[in-house]
Amino acid sequence: MGNILSISGLSKSFRGLQAVNNVSFNVREGGITGMIGSNGAGKTTVFNMISGVLVPTAGTITYRDQDITGKPSYCYTDMGIARTFQIMKPLRHMSVLDNVISGALYGRKHYKSAKEAKEYAEEILQFTGLYERRNWLPGEMGTPFKKRLEVARALATDPDLLLLDEVMAGLNPTETDEAIELFRAINARGTTILLIEHIMHAVATLCEEVVVMHHGEKVAEGTPEQVMNDPYVIEIYLGKGDDD
Numbered sequence: 001m002g003n004i005l006s007i008s009g010l011s012k013s014f015r016g017l018q019a020v021n022n023v024s025f026n027v028r029e030g031g032i033t034g035m036i037g038s039n040g041a042g043k044t045t046v047f048n049m050i051s052g053v054l055v056p057t058a059g060t061i062t063y064r065d066q067d068i069t070g071k072p073s074y075c076y077t078d079m080g081i082a083r084t085f086q087i088m089k090p091l092r093h094m095s096v097l098d099n100v101i102s103g104a105l106y107g108r109k110h111y112k113s114a115k116e117a118k119e120y121a122e123e124i125l126q127f128t129g130l131y132e133r134r135n136w137l138p139g140e141m142g143t144p145f146k147k148r149l150e151v152a153r154a155l156a157t158d159p160d161l162l163l164l165d166e167v168m169a170g171l172n173p174t175e176t177d178e179a180i181e182l183f184r185a186i187n188a189r190g191t192t193i194l195l196i197e198h199i200m201h202a203v204a205t206l207c208e209e210v211v212v213m214h215h216g217e218k219v220a221e222g223t224p225e226q227v228m229n230d231p232y233v234i235e236i237y238l239g240k241g242d243d244d
Contacts, residue, residue: 001030004029006026019042022058023059033210034195041214051083052075063079084147084150097135103124109158129178147167162193164197183206210227
């Protein structure tokens with residue numbers, strides 16, 4: 001398969017501060033690509049540009065051979081792109097099931113009835129391991145399940161490309177392994193994944209390609225093994241962690 005997403009010369013400055021500078025990489029359709037880097041490396045800024053939250057200062061974002069640079073984020077669902085956010089934003093006064101139904105109703109399947117949307121949302125909850133908590137309020141669940149809900153809401157829009165922003169942060173090793181299995185299953189169903197992650201075990205286990213960011217620039221790219229054996233990457237990220 002070819003590339004579902006191509007990033008070329010992407011840059012973003014805020015009032016003269018260069019947050020992202022000339023970043024280019026591709027995301028292969030059907031694969032899992034990771035993005036790593038210390039805090040402040042520019043990863044989330046890149047994600048925000050890819051998902052239409054921010055307009056790039058320079059560069060192009062190409063999705064399925066279509067230039068989508070600067071398109072507003074409300075166009076993304078119909079294009080088949082969904083993302084999660086680092087800071088979880090569930091609809092707090094609605095049940096877990098209703099949170100996912102809202103994703104289904106505004107997703108690409110364009111359900112005509114609430115009943116159809118509910119049935120689809122229940123499928124998503126079964127798949128993500130949340131079905132038994134479908135009548136809970138998000139606030140009644142711990143962090144691992146809130147993070148799953150964030151993923152379930154994104155999945156309910158029926159994406160071809162799923163952008164995951166540090167969805168494993170704060171999980172213990174067992175919860176991380178369970179999350180890895182979920183993302184593998186999502187990918188096996190045909191959804192391409194681009195993820196930002198700090199947990200190197202997860203990156204090494206899941207990703208075929210890894211992009212390394214440092215001070216707003218891409219400094220390395222390759223397989224997890226290539227990246228983890230890169231002396232510069234070891235120095236800036238995996239080593240003493242001076243930038244964290």
